[in-house]
Amino acid sequence: MTAEATPATAPELLQSVSDGVLTLTLNRPEVLNAITPALLDEVTDALREAASGRTVRAVIITGAGRGFCSGQDLRAATANGLDVGAVLRDHYTPAIRAIRSMDQPVIAAVNGVAAGAGFSLALACDLRIAAESATFVQAFVRIGLVPDLASTYFLPRLIGPARAAELMMLGDTVNSARALELGVVNWVVPDSGLAAAASELAGRIARGPRSIGLTKRALEASHENDLEAQLAVEERLQTEATTTSDFVEGVGAFLEKRRATFTGS
Numbered sequence: 001m002t003a004e005a006t007p008a009t010a011p012e013l014l015q016s017v018s019d020g021v022l023t024l025t026l027n028r029p030e031v032l033n034a035i036t037p038a039l040l041d042e043v044t045d046a047l048r049e050a051a052s053g054r055t056v057r058a059v060i061i062t063g064a065g066r067g068f069c070s071g072q073d074l075r076a077a078t079a080n081g082l083d084v085g086a087v088l089r090d091h092y093t094p095a096i097r098a099i100r101s102m103d104q105p106v107i108a109a110v111n112g113v114a115a116g117a118g119f120s121l122a123l124a125c126d127l128r129i130a131a132e133s134a135t136f137v138q139a140f141v142r143i144g145l146v147p148d149l150a151s152t153y154f155l156p157r158l159i160g161p162a163r164a165a166e167l168m169m170l171g172d173t174v175n176s177a178r179a180l181e182l183g184v185v186n187w188v189v190p191d192s193g194l195a196a197a198a199s200e201l202a203g204r205i206a207r208g209p210r211s212i213g214l215t216k217r218a219l220e221a222s223h224e225n226d227l228e229a230q231l232a233v234e235e236r237l238q239t240e241a242t243t244t245s246d247f248v249e250g251v252g253a254f255l256e257k258r259r260a261t262f263t264g265s
Helices: 037-051 074-080 084-101 117-124 139-143 151-159 161-170 176-182 191-206 211-222 227-241 245-255
Strands: 013-018 021-026 058-063 067-069 106-110 113-115 127-131 135-137 187-189
Touching: 013 037, 021 037, 021 191, 037 058, 037 084, 058 067, 058 117, 058 191, 067 106, 067 117, 084 117, 106 117, 106 191, 113 117, 117 135, 117 151, 127 176, 127 191, 139 161, 151 161, 176 187, 187 191, 211 227
Parallel strands: 021 058, 058 106, 067 113, 106 127, 113 135, 127 187
Antiparallel strands: 013 021
């Protein structure tokens, strides 16, 4: 007989793969999925494994229960001693780099609160879809900290430096409607429809061509490039795209007036 999972024995990260979509569910609902170094390590490992193969073509990150992620687990950090620099370097930074370096698009499905590092985790994803009840707060200022997990990189690029400064310096809570208005999230859906909407979005990406991953690379490079450098990136990636099976299929489907069937290769 299998023992029933309890909060003490249940895995902190749930993983499932279906139709090319990897779903990672932060599974510490009793603390609104607060982050620990061990949990972030599991996320990083799962993303790296997905990036290394062809099975996974899109990723969803979400939270169990009524929250997406309430940020760093301060009780756990305080109990174990806190070397902030080491935690960021060894656990936080690898997770962000894994999201940004993998070709597969990563979708944050935000259910409930996304606070502090939880907000940052959502920002690091390529797309964000939020439940109507979702809230977002750069909570770092409330406890005398600087935003981390790359919030100071991603948020100004999404909503502009002035709005980013407002959210980070004041620490005000933003509801889903305001988050959509600001451009923090791409879509807001009813709470009951979040999982289905995220799955539909991820499935659409997973059924897309290999060029989606190359487009992610191009967008990533564009953050730091000038015009000439970005033109060179596009030239290189477009050349790579024309060597894929999906390009051959896409052109063939266009000429034959049928829907293309892409394989991600």
